[in-house]
Amino acid sequence: MTAGSLGSQGFAYQAIGAATLLALFVASLFVGVSELAIGSFASDPEALRLIMISRLPRTVATLLAGSALAIAGLVMQTLARNRFVEPSTAGTAQSAALGILVVTLVWPDASLGCKAAGAAVTALAGTSVFLMLAHRLPPTQPFLVPLFGLVYGGVIGAAAIFAAWHLDLLQYLEVWMTGEFSGILRGRYELLWVAGALVVLAWWTADRLTMLSLGRDVSIGLGLNYAGMLRLGLVIVSAITALTVVVVGTIPFVGLVAPNIVSRFAGENLRHTSPWVAGGGAALVLACDIIGRLIRFPYEVPVGTILGVVGAVLFLFLLLGRNSND
Amino acid sequence: MTEVVMQRGLVRHEGRLAMMAAVAVLVGVAFMTIGLRGDLAFVLELRAVRLAAMVLVGVAVAVSTVVFQTVCANRIITPSIMGLDALYVFCQTALVFALSGFGFAGIDPRLHFLGNFTAMTSLALALFLPMLRRRFDLTLMLLTGVVLGVLFRSLTTLLARLLDPNDFAVLQGTVFASFNAVEPDLLLFAGVITVAGVAIAWRARHVLDVLALGTDTAIGLGVAWRGTAAGLLVVVAALVSASTALVGPMAFLGLLVVSLTERIVGTNRHAILLPAAALTAIIVLVGGQTVLQHALGGEGSLGIVVEFVGGIVFLAILFAGGRR
Amino acid sequence: MIEIAGVSLALGGSRILDNVSLTVPKGGVTALVGPNGAGKSSLLSLIARLRPLQSGRITVDGLPVDTTPSRQLARIMAILRQDPGVASRLRVAELVGFGRFPHIRGRLTAKDREIIAASLEQFDLSDLALRFIDTLSGGQRQRALVAMTFCQGTDYILLDEPLNNLDMFHARNLMRTLRRIADEHGKTVLIVLHDINHAASYADRIVAMKDGTVIASGETGDIIRPDILESIFGFSMRVENIAGRLTVLHHA
Numbered sequence: 001m002t003a004g005s006l007g008s009q010g011f012a013y014q015a016i017g018a019a020t021l022l023a024l025f026v027a028s029l030f031v032g033v034s035e036l037a038i039g040s041f042a043s044d045p046e047a048l049r050l051i052m053i054s055r056l057p058r059t060v061a062t063l064l065a066g067s068a069l070a071i072a073g074l075v076m077q078t079l080a081r082n083r084f085v086e087p088s089t090a091g092t093a094q095s096a097a098l099g100i101l102v103v104t105l106v107w108p109d110a111s112l113g114c115k116a117a118g119a120a121v122t123a124l125a126g127t128s129v130f131l132m133l134a135h136r137l138p139p140t141q142p143f144l145v146p147l148f149g150l151v152y153g154g155v156i157g158a159a160a161i162f163a164a165w166h167l168d169l170l171q172y173l174e175v176w177m178t179g180e181f182s183g184i185l186r187g188r189y190e191l192l193w194v195a196g197a198l199v200v201l202a203w204w205t206a207d208r209l210t211m212l213s214l215g216r217d218v219s220i221g222l223g224l225n226y227a228g229m230l231r232l233g234l235v236i237v238s239a240i241t242a243l244t245v246v247v248v249g250t251i252p253f254v255g256l257v258a259p260n261i262v263s264r265f266a267g268e269n270l271r272h273t274s275p276w277v278a279g280g281g282a283a284l285v286l287a288c289d290i291i292g293r294l295i296r297f298p299y300e301v302p303v304g305t306i307l308g309v310v311g312a313v314l315f316l317f318l319l320l321g322r323n324s325n326d
Numbered sequence: 327m328t329e330v331v332m333q334r335g336l337v338r339h340e341g342r343l344a345m346m347a348a349v350a351v352l353v354g355v356a357f358m359t360i361g362l363r364g365d366l367a368f369v370l371e372l373r374a375v376r377l378a379a380m381v382l383v384g385v386a387v388a389v390s391t392v393v394f395q396t397v398c399a400n401r402i403i404t405p406s407i408m409g410l411d412a413l414y415v416f417c418q419t420a421l422v423f424a425l426s427g428f429g430f431a432g433i434d435p436r437l438h439f440l441g442n443f444t445a446m447t448s449l450a451l452a453l454f455l456p457m458l459r460r461r462f463d464l465t466l467m468l469l470t471g472v473v474l475g476v477l478f479r480s481l482t483t484l485l486a487r488l489l490d491p492n493d494f495a496v497l498q499g500t501v502f503a504s505f506n507a508v509e510p511d512l513l514l515f516a517g518v519i520t521v522a523g524v525a526i527a528w529r530a531r532h533v534l535d536v537l538a539l540g541t542d543t544a545i546g547l548g549v550a551w552r553g554t555a556a557g558l559l560v561v562v563a564a565l566v567s568a569s570t571a572l573v574g575p576m577a578f579l580g581l582l583v584v585s586l587t588e589r590i591v592g593t594n595r596h597a598i599l600l601p602a603a604a605l606t607a608i609i610v611l612v613g614g615q616t617v618l619q620h621a622l623g624g625e626g627s628l629g630i631v632v633e634f635v636g637g638i639v640f641l642a643i644l645f646a647g648g649r650r
Numbered sequence: 651m652i653e654i655a656g657v658s659l660a661l662g663g664s665r666i667l668d669n670v671s672l673t674v675p676k677g678g679v680t681a682l683v684g685p686n687g688a689g690k691s692s693l694l695s696l697i698a699r700l701r702p703l704q705s706g707r708i709t710v711d712g713l714p715v716d717t718t719p720s721r722q723l724a725r726i727m728a729i730l731r732q733d734p735g736v737a738s739r740l741r742v743a744e745l746v747g748f749g750r751f752p753h754i755r756g757r758l759t760a761k762d763r764e765i766i767a768a769s770l771e772q773f774d775l776s777d778l779a780l781r782f783i784d785t786l787s788g789g790q791r792q793r794a795l796v797a798m799t800f801c802q803g804t805d806y807i808l809l810d811e812p813l814n815n816l817d818m819f820h821a822r823n824l825m826r827t828l829r830r831i832a833d834e835h836g837k838t839v840l841i842v843l844h845d846i847n848h849a850a851s852y853a854d855r856i857v858a859m860k861d862g863t864v865i866a867s868g869e870t871g872d873i874i875r876p877d878i879l880e881s882i883f884g885f886s887m888r889v890e891n892i893a894g895r896l897t898v899l900h901h902a
Contacts, residue, residue: 081737084469133645139735143465148644150472154577155637162630211748213738217700217731218795222802223724223752252476267782268739301487308480315473319466 024286028059061189063282068195070281072240073255078213079233082145086255087241090149094156095126096245097176119242179251179304195243206270253311339598346605353613379508383569384607386520390565391580399540404580409475410566411575416478417445419485447563516568523565531596578636583607651676657706668862679839681853688859690842698729724752728802732810743779749801769801788815809841825852850874850896858882
């Protein structure tokens with residue numbers, strides 16, 4: 001009667017989804033400045049080295065960052081109870097960049113891990129303030145919260161730029177504000193596995209996150225530890241955002257686009273949809289990264305720039321075309 | 327009786343205007359004279375160019391914001407929040423991109439400006455007239471505008487990367503206004519456009535008073551809404567083009583200035599509001615630059631500071647309005 | 651048994667509840683009635699621990715609501731607020747299934763699925779089970795929420811004006827269902843009702859509130875009397891016995 005009747009159809013969709021992701025994965029391994037034919041690495045040790053040191057880490061980093069950002073967006077939407085917010089459009093990413101700036105200033109030789117920790121703390125603070133204010137806005141105006149978030153993020157971004165400008169760190173800030181995978185090598189992306197672990201944690205708590213999206217009264221009535229769950233969600237969002245900003249820079253709109261598209265087709269029972277959201281985010285970022293490598297070959301256009309365009313177009317489509325579906 | 331009251335109100339407003347004009351002149355003199363050193367003629371000329379640029383930008387932003395807000399019958403919406411200046415920057419880059427493909431690199435900046443202006447005006451009309459006619463919910467319209475602004479900025483960055491993959495566009499140049507790199511060539515040209523735009527807005531001040539009452543009321547009072555709105559949008563586009571071409575985008579200057587102005591003069595009559603907003607803008611820009619330059623040592627950061635403060639003002643208005 | 655002793659509540663300087671003491675015995679349907687702003691919903695929120703208790707003491711089956719773990723309370727007491735504004739894109743069956751959350755760790759068992767199917771059937775939702783709740787009408791969504799509350803399978807069920815948005819058929823169906831589970835399964839129902847006649851026909855007991863205090867409480871027949879109703883609502887109305895049911899003629 002319930003989800004079971006979707007079973008066989010669901011399996012077909014899962015197969016198609018997995019095949020798409022695999023195709024993108026393989027494409028990502030073989031697209032780049034150095035020529036690399038499929039099969040050549042069996043005979044050519046240099047080719048194998050290239051794969052192991054650069055292409056594979058880059059592709060894995062893309063997958064991890066894409067899926068983690070999509071999940072961070074999903075959790076953020078649950079926390080804000082608004083489907084049009086995500087970390088890069090509500091001040092989380094900007095707060096994280098500000099945090100890295102502070103750590104860099106206080107301790108210039110800090111490791112990536114320390115920078116990520118600092119970024120996570122400021123991201124947590126910035127996101128908490130956003131949520132506190134967002135919960136006071138009337139739920140009858142669904143566009144007010146994302147609008148508020150975008151400008152809130154802009155204000156924090158302006159503060160970060162002002163500080164960076166004074167400290168002559170503008171070049172660094174540029175790096176954190178523009179997501180890019182071209183610098184990813186083995187040994188320089190492994191922190192993203194932590195973000196991957198947080199994706200698993202989000203999936204593990206999927207039922208409780210879904211209940212959170214039903215609102216405070218309903219979730220308390222069902223016996224959920226509402227405040228505790230809010231805090232856990234905040235930590236997941238802040239940590240994922242901080243890790244990705246430190247390792248690859250800000251990649252906008254992934255967390256907005258992937259959950260919204262999945263929700264249109266499969267709803268919002270996160271137990272079932274969160275794997276789709278994670279996979280969708282990974283596919284989106286992989287595809288945009290491949291486009292970025294090809295569009296101005298042999299130069300690379302950062303994935304953050306590509307997603308800025310693709311994501312904004314999709315966002316507008318979601319905003320303005322949303323009545324056509326229901 | 328009422329006439330006497332209105333007359334008295336007008337006199338009071340005119341008194342305020344005169345006071346603001348005096349403050350503006352004072353700030354201008356301060357900007358020109360404080361901390362003069364070295365080659366006097368050179369420094370004075372440099373400062374004069376900057377002062378002229380700030381005055382032009384202030385007037386253009388203030389007038390375009392007031393007119394746009396009136397057409398939209400709302401005091402929170404502004405041309406730059408709706409992404410118009412980002413659109414201008416995008417057209418600028420797109421034109422360079424298209425021309426470089428055909429090998430026309432060194433084109434006259436004024437011709438370039440005209441090309442940008444035409445492209446931007448047609449795009450702005452195509453985007454915003456339908457939005458205004460379909461009467462979007464205000465927050466949806468604002469959100470759409472902000473996202474459009476993000477889209478235009480992203481497209482600009484993308485085009486810049488495609489044009490020159492090695493040039494890492496520094497954030498500040500594309501996102502925030504800078505008053506230190508004004509092209510004297512464009513100053514006169516932008517000046518002419520600003521004066522023309524302001525003249526048209528001034529002539530339309532009584533129509534604007536009626537438009538401010540809302541679309542339905544304006545139509546009921548016999549305003550040909552569509553034609554009037556389209557014409558005024560062209561004026562807004564021209565003024566935004568002039569200011570953006572001179573110094574770059576200023577997302578929240580308009581909002582900051584007009585909300586300040588409303589507090590100072592407390593009237594919606596455009597005969598007062600237009601000049602008062604222009605004067606406020608001049609005082610904010612020139613005064614801010616003087617303070618930053620001499621007191622805080624942050625000469626080039628006026629654009630960022632205005633964005634920061636303006637953004638907070640926007641959030642406050644949004645929050646107060648949303649909670650009401 | 652729900653015991654309320656000396657409960658007061660002040661919000662933003664204004665007094666919402668003033669030293670309320672009340673005992674709701676186990677079993678049967680108890681209706682909370684009273685004019686707007688009497689404090690009925692606030693009292694219900696306090697019992698359901700949706701609001702922190704400021705003063706006084708509330709226990710359900712002897713468990714103090716402010717110190718008992720939320721999950722434990724969710725196994726004995728279910729609450730449905732007025733218009734909780736659920737906006738998630740969940741299917742009806744999924745939403746109703748969340749009613750089982752307090753009882754399970756992780757996966758639904760076969761028994762849980764049976765209870766879910768029965769709740770769907772009970773509220774005429776079987777045909778809508780796979781629809782997303784954001785595509786339902788207000789009344790259908792309200793039924794889905796009521797079904798979730800039932801699905802929780804608790805001894806105590808607290809409902810805040812659940813008849814809002816329901817048409818006559820479904821309003822009657824809900825009231826009869828409440829009556830039946832009280833009679834057949836010994837459940838305790840505490841319900842805020844807007845329409846005094848629903849209280850008169852279906853409730854065993856009525857608690858009347860006004861200006862933050864309980865002004866009358868007792869068997870339905872003792873409360874549905876012209877003099878008491880006038881003291882509650884501030885105007886006089888006739889009470890007739892029509893076909894064995896007390897009916898308040900408040901329209902005249």
